[in-house]
Every structure is written in structure tokens, then in C-alpha cells.
Amino acid sequence: MTPLIAGNWKMNTTVHQGAELVIRLRELLKGIDTVDVVLAPPFTSIHHLSHLVADSPIKLAGQNFFWEKSGAYTGEVSAEMLLSAGCQYVIIGHSERRTHFKESDEEVNRKTLAALKSGLRPIICVGESLEERERGKTVKRVSSQLQNALSGVAGSAIREVTVAYEPVWAIGTGRNATPEQAEEVHNSLRDLLYEMYGPDAVKDVRIIYGGSVKPDNIDSLMAQPNIDGALVGGASLKAEDFARIVKFQPM
Ligand code: PEP
Numbered sequence: 513m514t515p516l517i518a519g520n521w522k523m524n525t526t527v528h529q530g531a532e533l534v535i536r537l538r539e540l541l542k543g544i545d546t547v548d549v550v551l552a553p554p555f556t557s558i559h560h561l562s563h564l565v566a567d568s569p570i571k572l573a574g575q576n577f578f579w580e581k582s583g584a585y586t587g588e589v590s591a592e593m594l595l596s597a598g599c600q601y602v603i604i605g606h607s608e609r610r611t612h613f614k615e616s617d618e619e620v621n622r623k624t625l626a627a628l629k630s631g632l633r634p635i636i637c638v639g640e641s642l643e644e645r646e647r648g649k650t651v652k653r654v655s656s657q658l659q660n661a662l663s664g665v666a667g668s669a670i671r672e673v674t675v676a677y678e679p680v681w682a683i684g685t686g687r688n689a690t691p692e693q694a695e696e697v698h699n700s701l702r703d704l705l706y707e708m709y710g711p712d713a714v715k716d717v718r719i720i721y722g723g724s725v726k727p728d729n730i731d732s733l734m735a736q737p738n739i740d741g742a743l744v745g746g747a748s749l750k751a752e753d754f755a756r757i758v759k760f761q762p763m
Pocket residue numbers: 520522678682683684685686722723724725743744745746747
């Protein structure tokens with residue numbers, strides 16, 4: 513399975529700043545062909561960056577979208593718009609969307625189904641709060657998020673899905689899950705996917721980790737058998753740090 517390293521720029525970078533970052537990353541990532549590299553810039557940068565990432569290992573993702581095709585939905589963008597701007601992937605259900613914009617499991621499911629139907633590859637985020645972890649509810653919480661997100665997703669489409677395990681308490685806090693904590697959850701998510709779809713259908717489904725991933729912890733995370741990549745927030749805004757993460761060396 514090819515690992516996937518994705519950078520989520522969140523609400524950072526103007527068009528000019530985004531272009532500078534990608535131009536530097538292109539140089540640093542020249543020749544990389546063993547990792548799928550995905551960047552999720554703000555919507556305003558995607559089309560411009562699509563020209564800059566051509567002939568490079570970098571693919572683009574939306575950070576969000578709305579499931580309807582078009583119409584009176586002020587402020588939203590559709591899957592078709594993301595595709596036409598140059599995206600191949602879309603992040604769905606990031607914890608910041610669940611928290612700040614009250615996105616529900618049902619909405620995450622509608623977006624997942626719409627993304628798959630349109631040909632966008634969803635990166636579905638799941639993760640527990642600190643309180644849920646402390647109460648021993650982590651696996652229960654992330655399993656129900658994933659099950660709900662995948663409701664109605666056919667076995668023939670599941671290989672297009674990437675699952676991102678992002679413990680909410682580890683996002684943007686500098687406090688990452690230990691490789692063992694992450695591995696335990698990834699393992700249980702893998703089991704759930706097997707149960708839902710069978711081993712053949714899910715053998716290519718990547719489960720990536722997100723939450724304060726940095727150059728100094730990526731190697732030990734990637735050494736875990738069920739961690740297939742990373743979703744990187746803060747560190748993806750620094751070209752050198754993100755390139756080092758892409759060039760991880762499992763230890
Ligand atoms: C994220 O945005 O998905 C994320 C994991 O952020 P950070 O790496 O900054 O914790």
C-alpha cells in the first residue's frame with residue numbers, strides 16, 4: 513500500500529503565499545514516487561496551485577465541500593467545482609468542522625456519498641475528545657463515526673476512501689498520540705473495515721494519523737504496522753518540515 517501524507521493548510525495562506533510554498537515544496541519533493549502527497553489549500557488557491565503542481569508528485573484536496581450539485585447555497589462549493597479546480601481528494605468531517613460548524617455524522621455521510629459519486633476521493637476524519645479518551649470510550653467513538661460516515665458506501669467504492677484518525681486533543685496542541693496509542697486505534701478501525709467490507713475490499717484503504725505530526729515524530733509513527741500515512745496541519749505550512757515528513761524513515 514502506498515503511504516499518503518496530506519497537508520491541511522486550514523485557513524492559512526493567500527494566493528501568493530500558497531504559490532511560494534508549493535514552488536519550494538516542488539523542489540524539495542523532486543523525484544518522490546513512493547508516497548502519495550496531497551495538499552489541502554484554501555479554496556481560493558486551488559486553481560492557481562493546480563498549474564504549479566502539474567508534473568510533480570503533489571495532488572490537491574479540498575478542505576470541505578457541500579453535497580448538493582449547485583444552486584442557492586451561498587458560501588458553499590460543490591464536488592464538481594473542486595474537481596474542475598484541480599482537486600482529486602477532499603477532507604470530510606475534520607474535527608474543526610465538527611466543532612466550529614457543528615457538522616454531524618449524518619452530514620459527513622452525505623458528503624462521503626456525494627464525493628464518491630462525483631469521483632473525488634474522500635479523506636474521512638474521525639477522532640475522540642480528551643474526555644472520551646479518559647472515559648475509555650475512544651474505540652467506541654471512532655468506530656461509530658466511521659460506521660456512520662460509511663453508511664451506504666458500496667464495497668466497490670471503499671478503496672477510494674482514506675480514513676484519518678485525528679484525536680481531537682492532539683490537533684494543533686503540540687500533544688500527539690504516542691505511536692502505540694495511535695496504532696491501537698488504527699488497528700481497531702482496520703478490524704471494523706474488515707468486518708464491514710471483507711479483507712479484499714479494504715486491503716488498499718489507508719488509515720492515516722493526524723494530530724501534531726512533526727519531523728521529529730513521523731518516523732516512529734510510520735513504523736507502526738497500521739499507520740499508512742499522516743494528515744499534517746501546522747507543520748505543512750513549513751516547506752522544509754513538510755518535506756521531511758514526506759521523506760519519513762520508519763524506525
Ligand atoms: C489537522 O489539521 O488535521 C491537524 C492534525 O493539525 P496539526 O498537525 O496542527 O495538529
